[in-house]
Amino acid sequence: MLDAFTPITLVILGLTVANLTIRLSGYYLGAALPQLGAWARGLKALPGTLITALVTLQLIHGGPNEWIAGAVALGVAIISRSLPLTMLAGIAVIFALRHWI
Amino acid sequence: MQTPLQDLRAGFRDVLPLALGAALYGLAFGLLAAQAGMSVLQTGVMGSIVFSGSAQFVAVERLVAGAGAFTALVAGGALNLRILLMTASLRDVLAGRPFWQVLLGVHMTGDESWALLHATRATGRAVGYWYLVGAGACMMVAWVSATSAGAAFAAVLPEPHAMGIDFAFTAAFIAILRGLWSGRRDALPWIASAITVASLALLTPLEPSWALVAGGILGAVLAGVWGKDA
Incomplete structure (x- = not known):
């Protein structure tokens, strides 16, 4: 059944193996790092710094429309602390900017 | 619980x-x-x-x-x-x-x-x-x-x-x-992360994924080295 190894099945299986390796390696890495002190503080800060990096990258790849919508979303997030409201506001603003302005 | x-x-x-x-x-x-x-x-x-x-x-x-x-x-x-x-x-x-x-x-x-x-x-x-x-x-x-x-x-x-x-x-x-x-102690790591990813993505030919990882790690290192336990 060599026919089964099309580029598509190779990519599906390869990504599955790569993903599982990455996910498990992270678990072992986290378990091996010290539980106190600088390492622990760094690991604890990681969610915030990583998501900041992700949002920054997404905004860089966008343009003025995305920056305005991002600023509005941030305002709504600060005031409402609500995930659905922030998503709705962001999508509504980007939709309006792309269609009517 | x-x-x-x-x-x-x-x-x-x-x-x-x-x-x-x-x-x-x-x-x-x-x-x-x-x-x-x-x-x-x-x-x-x-x-x-x-x-x-x-x-x-x-x-x-x-x-x-x-x-x-x-x-x-x-x-x-x-x-x-x-x-x-x-x-x-x-x-x-x-x-x-x-x-x-x-x-x-x-x-x-x-x-x-x-x-x-x-x-x-x-x-x-x-x-x-x-x-x-x-x-x-x-x-x-x-x-x-x-x-x-x-x-x-x-x-x-x-x-x-x-x-x-x-x-x-x-x-x-x-x-x-x-x-x-969680307050002002997050400011420095987060800003450092954003600046790192922005400069790497805009000024170098580095893959965005690496810029992302670099920004996240650098921010966390700052929090680890200069931060205080909450």
């Missing part, structure tokens, strides 16, 4: 807005998968065993662009390097669990379930492992059904960029950041 079942349900419920966003994004992925010549079954299988939206997008986009399987794999894999840092930061959630639960937990770890877990904990709610699994399960149901549907009905779907759907996740992560903010 909640029972595992309550935790599971709470995670499933709290992630629903994000799952809705993922479903719309999933329809878009299904469209792309159909262009790559993938069947509905292949699309569904990929969604459940790879279970990583952005990596799937990048890899299949490379295939559609005419790159070989190897290039597509490297591109998708590199994008997922950040997951290494994500599962590393879950150590207190996964510690002491039997191996099958560790496997299940790390497989259910995606941007959304992981970020939601941390944001919910930042509000003071004592949620843990089963909350993460519940959120991941909801994301998986949405992702697998939407990507398969997208591949099946590729011909009749609207273009996602025009609908503003691509911005749903940026807005979601902004809301999650708001939840993670």
